[in-house]
């Protein structure tokens with residue numbers, strides 16, 4: 001375990017933004033993590049997972065702990081279910097592919113989400129009708145101050161849409177080291193409610209889909225509208241879909257009769273931020289080396305050498321414009337550093 005000085009983070013964030021870490025340490029096991037946490041660094045700590053949910057707008061004046069702990073194993077198994085533990089540094093999509101290969105069901109709708117297993121619970125990743133909370137049993141984390149290990153069961157994580165206790169009450173207090181999932185071995189409960197999945201299966205004449213078919217459909221859908229961070233720097237959805245009340249929806253419908261929405265409760269609906277941003281005229285807009293993706297307006301992109309501050313300024317302009325047109329405040333999903 002070595003602490004390096006002034007390390008470029010460009011290849012460690014999916015936006016591909018150049019920024020330097022004052023100090024950097026790659027962590028490959030729990031003991032290394034405890035050891036480095038117990039030594040008092042003169043710099044604050046910054047925990048880095050897959051780097052897929054952050055926008056670096058400046059150098060990181062901290063000791064960056066790059067959580068790179070690997071391993072996937074079956075913990076428990078019966079005739080119908082299996083409990084799998086994946087370490088925090090496993091690439092999320094690699095983990096999903098491992099499950100598909102073993103015919104373990106539950107994660108297939110979450111194929112191709114960028115990032116690592118250990119950061120998935122922090123924002124309760126979700127796509128195509130499934131959220132992490134639907135399959136997670138527990139996660140293990142280390143207290144940054146005391147280095148004590150703690151198991152959080154699902155309820156203790158206080159999951160909500162792109163939310164968890166780790167983003168709120170316990171922000172910056174724990175580092176997740178592994179996550180356990182309960183998956184199906186037989187009678188897989190396929191989630192095909194999302195129209196795009198049904199369409200993709202139909203297109204490929206798949207009448208009796210297996211979990212691999214769902215995964216392939218999700219991969220095809222994502223590839224058709226979300227840019228691959230290896231080719232174009234991005235952080236997935238830059239904004240969260242805002243939740244508004246019925247009264248505001250009715251007012252908006254007077255001017256925008258085609259506004260799409262999904263009901264989340266009797267009194268509230270979720271509106272796709274991508275639609276609001278597209279209507280505000282930003283979809284596909286390119287300003288030099290950065291812009292708004294042309295197939296999904298929720299995604300901001302770095303075409304090459306954009307600065308984090310450029311992208312941040314564009315995000316602020318989008319927020320301001322959406323607020324002015326729709327009177328809706330859209331919040332960022334990505335962490336701004």
Ligand code: EPU
Nearest residue numbers: 127128129236237239240241260272274275278295296297
């Ligand atoms: N839409 C537009 N224009 C756009 C984008 C979207 O009009 O440029 C409208 C369309 O009406 C479309 C609707 O928004 O039918 C929904 O679009 P989509 O199915 O692409 O989903 P989303 O709400 O834009 C969310 C997640 C994605 C996830 C998809 C699929 C958030 C913030 N984003 O996007 O998550 O993949 O649903 O479940 O909830 C991510 O978090 O990085 C991410 C990509």
